[in-house]
Amino acid sequence: MTIYALSSGPGTSGVSIIRVSGPDTVKVIKTLTNKEIPVPRMATLRKIYNINTSELIDEGIIIWFPGPESYTGEDMAEFHVHGGKAVVMAVQEAISNIENCKLAEPGEFTKLAFQNGKINLLKAESIADLISAETEIQRKQAVKIMTGKSSEKFNELREKLLKILSYVEAKIDFPEEDLPEENLKKIKKDSSEVLNEINKILNDQKVGEIIREGFKIAIVGPTNAGKSSLLNNLSNREVAIVSEIAGTTRDVVETHLNIDGYPVIISDTAGIRDSKDEIEKQGIKLSLNKAENADLKLVVIDGKNPNLSGFLNDLLKKDAILVVNKSDLIKEKLDKEISKFNHVLISLKNNLKIDNLIEKIKDQLKNKFISEEDILITRERHRQHLVQCIDHLKNFLEKNNKKDFDKAAEDLRLATRHLGMIVGKVDVEEILGSIFNDFCIGK
Numbered sequence: 001m002t003i004y005a006l007s008s009g010p011g012t013s014g015v016s017i018i019r020v021s022g023p024d025t026v027k028v029i030k031t032l033t034n035k036e037i038p039v040p041r042m043a044t045l046r047k048i049y050n051i052n053t054s055e056l057i058d059e060g061i062i063i064w065f066p067g068p069e070s071y072t073g074e075d076m077a078e079f080h081v082h083g084g085k086a087v088v089m090a091v092q093e094a095i096s097n098i099e100n101c102k103l104a105e106p107g108e109f110t111k112l113a114f115q116n117g118k119i120n121l122l123k124a125e126s127i128a129d130l131i132s133a134e135t136e137i138q139r140k141q142a143v144k145i146m147t148g149k150s151s152e153k154f155n156e157l158r159e160k161l162l163k164i165l166s167y168v169e170a171k172i173d174f175p176e177e178d179l180p181e182e183n184l185k186k187i188k189k190d191s192s193e194v195l196n197e198i199n200k201i202l203n204d205q206k207v208g209e210i211i212r213e214g215f216k217i218a219i220v221g222p223t224n225a226g227k228s229s230l231l232n233n234l235s236n237r238e239v240a241i242v243s244e245i246a247g248t249t250r251d252v253v254e255t256h257l258n259i260d261g262y263p264v265i266i267s268d269t270a271g272i273r274d275s276k277d278e279i280e281k282q283g284i285k286l287s288l289n290k291a292e293n294a295d296l297k298l299v300v301i302d303g304k305n306p307n308l309s310g311f312l313n314d315l316l317k318k319d320a321i322l323v324v325n326k327s328d329l330i331k332e333k334l335d336k337e338i339s340k341f342n343h344v345l346i347s348l349k350n351n352l353k354i355d356n357l358i359e360k361i362k363d364q365l366k367n368k369f370i371s372e373e374d375i376l377i378t379r380e381r382h383r384q385h386l387v388q389c390i391d392h393l394k395n396f397l398e399k400n401n402k403k404d405f406d407k408a409a410e411d412l413r414l415a416t417r418h419l420g421m422i423v424g425k426v427d428v429e430e431i432l433g434s435i436f437n438d439f440c441i442g443k
Contacts, residue, residue: 001022001100001101001102002020002021002022002023002024002025002027002028002098002100002101002102003020003021003022003101003102003103003104003105003108003109003112004018004019004020004021004028004092004095004096004101004102004103004104005018005019005103005104005108005109005442006018006019006088006092006442007019007078007109007442007443008083008442011085012083012084012085013083014082014083015080015081015082015083016080016081016082016083016087016088017078017079017080017081018078018079018081018088018091018092018095019076019077019078019079019104019109019442020076020077020078020079020095020101021070021071021072021074021075021076021077021104021109021112022074022075022100022101023074023075023100024098024099024100024101025064025074025075025076025077026075027098028077028095028098028101029062029064029077031051031094031098032048032049032051032079032091032094032095033046033047033048033049033062034047034049034054037064038062038063038064039064040064040065040066040069041063041064041065042063042064043061043062043063043080044061044062044063044064045059045060045061046059046060046061046062047059048060048079048081048091048094049094050090050094051094051097051098052094052097057081057087057090057091057094058081058082058087058090058091060079060080060081060082061079061080062077062078062079062080063077063078063080064077065077065078068116068118071109071113071118072109072112072113072116072118073112073113073115073116073117073118074112074116079091104442106440106443107128107440107443109442109443110124110127110128110443111124114424120151120423120424120425121422121423121424122145122148122150122151122154122422122423122424123145123146123148123151124424125145125378125379126142126143126145126146126378127142127146127443128443129141129142129145129212129378130142130143130146131440131443134256134258134263135258135261135262135263136261137211137261137262137263137369138211138212138263141208141211141212141376141378144376145376145378149375150375150376151423153201153375154419154422154423155423155425157194157197157198157419158416158419158420158425160190160193160194161191161194161412161415161416161419162416163190164186164187164190164191164412165409165412165413165416167186167187168187168400168405168408168409168412169409171405172405172406172409187400188397188400191393191396191397191400191412192397194393195390195393195394195397198386198389198390198393199390201375201377201386202377202383202386202387202390204376204377205368206377207368207369207376208376208377208378209377209378209379209380209383210295210368210369211263211369211376211378212378212379213263213265214256214263214264214265215262215263215264215265215295215296215365215368215369216265216267216293216294216295216296217264217265217266217267217294217295217296217297217298217361218266218267218269218290218291218293218294218296218297218298219231219266219267219268219269219298219300220269220288220290220291220297220298220299220300220315221299221300221301221312221323222301222302222307222312224302225300225301225302225325226300226302226325226326226348227268227269227300228253228268229325229348230268230298230300230323230325230348231253231255231266231268233348233351233354234257234266234358235255235257235266253267253268254266254267254268259358259361259362259365260362260365262362262365262369264365267290267294269286269290269291288311291315294319295319295364295368296319296320296321296361296364296368297315297316297319297320297321298320298321298323298357298361299312299315299316299320299321299322299323300323300325301322301323301324301325302325302326303324303325303326303327303329303330303345304326304329304330306324306335306337306338316341319364320341320342321342321343321344321357321360321361321364322338322341322342322343322344323343323344323346323357324338324343324344324345324346325346325347325348326347326348326349327345327346327347327352327353328347328349328350328352330345342360344356344357344360381422382422385418385419385421385422386418386419386422388414388418389415389418389419390415392411392412392414392415392418393411393412393415395408395411396408396411396412396415399411
């Protein structure tokens, strides 16, 4: 089949780009323009006609990319037309009436590029990340992955394991012959080196995933402490309902922010207290779960009635800032129990010292985003494959030491397979759908 889709953003624009890829691309160009195909990779002005009525639809630029020298590896074309909705719909309608042409599924162009060997899975995923990037640090990370250093590293480690596997299989095939001592030493040395390198990659504090998905901040604390007001203040808009009635927030309210170029997801949670209301109790449970999974907790308390007993004390033990609100009403010296925590005094009502809190948040962000490594894990899929690779490598070393070469070889094959699945070196059909469905249509 030949696929087509709008590859530029939907809505009215100066120019829209409709992409076509597949064996009937030449037929599409000829049918819509009533002319021969243009010179490859050269922008050519052509009139585009309705194939049923020969009525002029638009005049635009056509670029023809003969396969395999195209993004998808197939014959491909781009129609650059005026960006009105009616124009785009008319061109797509005309293409749909040509035999064997269908609207592309999400990510189908990039999926074809992968299947035709133009890119590997890591690059495909980095293209999706680049399209989705909202902050500068996300853009830089996506570009870093696109340059291929991560792919090179994983391929290099995989090649090392394949070399070791060849030694082990030689021993299995010729059991009567002893492997040279130097080969036995190399098997142990190289497999241990791969194991250590993967452990180093995994010990990354999840920086790559935090950059891609956003730094998670949970605002937690008792009822009526000012949590929703704080969310609105940091967002510069009315995200959450603010009320003096305790228990107003019952679900988790999230908003995405860009703080100094860092992607942040801030969640306002239900006030934590003893409650008999089943809905509120469910909200409180969600609050505690959100706090547990957050990269940073803003524990908000009322400065007039500070109480850090029980769960609040536990929340402040790690990755937390104690936010003492209503500081304008505090008449006495701050309690020693509060002073010992990483804290900041603010007044949301009078907009006092909010900047101090933002600076503390920025410090936490900078610490979390620091990484000197070129190889970053950006998805849980990569992390799981690396973890399983390590498990099989450990099993291999143990069985190899016991000279149980048959079983050791199988563990080594599985370790190699998991490394290959990161870049798409083995059959990965079962995961392709989930990866490419995250793309927009036309990419």
